[in-house]
Amino acid sequence: MAIIALVYIVGWTLLLVGFIGLPMLLIMFCVPGWRGALLRHPRKTSVLSLVCISVVGVTLYQVITSYHDNQRRHPKLAHALQVEGLALPAGATLHLETPEPLDERGRLSAHAAASLTEAEFVAPHTVAGLSVTTLRFRGSEVEMKLAGDQLVQGWSCKAGSRLTMNFEVSARLQPDLWQFNRCELVAGTQVAGVVWPADSQVYRLDTGYVLSHWGQAEAMSINGLALKNVEVRLNVQRQLLNWKAQLTQPMTLGEWQYPAGMRVGQSSPHTLVFRSDRYYAGRNVRTGETLEVEHSIQQRMTDGIVLWIKPDAELKASDW
Numbered sequence: 001m002a003i004i005a006l007v008y009i010v011g012w013t014l015l016l017v018g019f020i021g022l023p024m025l026l027i028m029f030c031v032p033g034w035r036g037a038l039l040r041h042p043r044k045t046s047v048l049s050l051v052c053i054s055v056v057g058v059t060l061y062q063v064i065t066s067y068h069d070n071q072r073r074h075p076k077l078a079h080a081l082q083v084e085g086l087a088l089p090a091g092a093t094l095h096l097e098t099p100e101p102l103d104e105r106g107r108l109s110a111h112a113a114a115s116l117t118e119a120e121f122v123a124p125h126t127v128a129g130l131s132v133t134t135l136r137f138r139g140s141e142v143e144m145k146l147a148g149d150q151l152v153q154g155w156s157c158k159a160g161s162r163l164t165m166n167f168e169v170s171a172r173l174q175p176d177l178w179q180f181n182r183c184e185l186v187a188g189t190q191v192a193g194v195v196w197p198a199d200s201q202v203y204r205l206d207t208g209y210v211l212s213h214w215g216q217a218e219a220m221s222i223n224g225l226a227l228k229n230v231e232v233r234l235n236v237q238r239q240l241l242n243w244k245a246q247l248t249q250p251m252t253l254g255e256w257q258y259p260a261g262m263r264v265g266q267s268s269p270h271t272l273v274f275r276s277d278r279y280y281a282g283r284n285v286r287t288g289e290t291l292e293v294e295h296s297i298q299q300r301m302t303d304g305i306v307l308w309i310k311p312d313a314e315l316k317a318s319d320w
Contacts (some may be wrong), residue, residue, distance in 0.1 A: 057190040071099070083113045084173035091122040105290065113173065124148075128175035129167065136300060141166055142182060149186050154238075155202055166204075182202055186210070192240040194222055194271035208235040219248045223301070225264070244320070252302015256297065258282045265320055273298045273320055296320065 010064060042210065073096045081088040088094070095118035101161040117137050124131040124147035131147040140166050148159045157163050160186035171177035185191075185197035191211055200213040211232045219226045227245035235241055242264035251258045253272065258264070263275040274282050275296045291297055296315060297308040 002012045003018070024043050083116065085175055085177075086127070087175045088119055088133070089121060089123075089125050092125070093120045121261070128178050130163070132163075135181075137172070138168065142178060146183075152183060153180040155180065156186040157182060158186045158198075184193055190235060192238070194220065194230075194232060196220070208233060208241065209238060210234075220245070223266070228266070240302045242320075253299050253301070254301065254306065255284050255286045256291075256306075257303070267320060269309065270301050271298055275320070 003289045020088045077092045080090050097115035098112050120134050122192045132144040133147050135144045138165040163183040164176040164181040166181045167178045182203040185196050185200045190195045199216050203210045213230045220230050228248050230245040232243040233241040247260050247262045249260050262280040265273050276291040294312045
């Protein structure tokens, strides 16, 4: 660290000497009295001038080189360009990892095309059947900004949100082979009998899908319960598997009373599971018993009958 700091200090010192010293030398040479003082020490003046000119010259060279490199990495297409299965319109600005300019026909080499990381369109452009304004590659994902509310492989995705799709390495530039991964839902979309408000997300998993609405003030309703921080899991056929959330209001079911903030979920029809932690715990209003920390209780929704109480460590995936 000390060596790095020393190099940093020396570098900044040279820059200051170069960019302040060179103008000062020029000014002094223009003033007769100061010019004479400099000429009385020609060796020192020559060394100082050489250092200043070298620092300024090297710095300007790096700035110019960096500018041209940046221009090569971000070419603006004069003509439409087809890169394998990906069509790019005229006027699009590309972001390349490889600083390789377009050829005289405005085409990218295969090497440069493979290094494409981002494209910005001057107007909405169709990619994978969707109207988008930008696309950005990140590993095995491509992120696109939607130009309007659109139906993406059966999901209603919100205008202006970021849609993410997955692809195999060989299909990186083949939009027809990209698969939906996640997006923000259009407010009011109904999925699995639940109406999803603004800022709700849908994610694809290998086993199905997850819909979530986290960290928002607006409550949601499932089975008549006012909930927040909702997560719903669906199978591949988009049928409900289970859901988890937190109560936004106190609730009494059978002999048990639960505070707002209590975690609640449903993994089987007509039942609810409540999970306690050090902040929220259920209480039996008849016996005064409190549900132990890190324990869960399952009750029937119709009559509140307790089906089981278990430590969380003993819960199965099907329980929660």
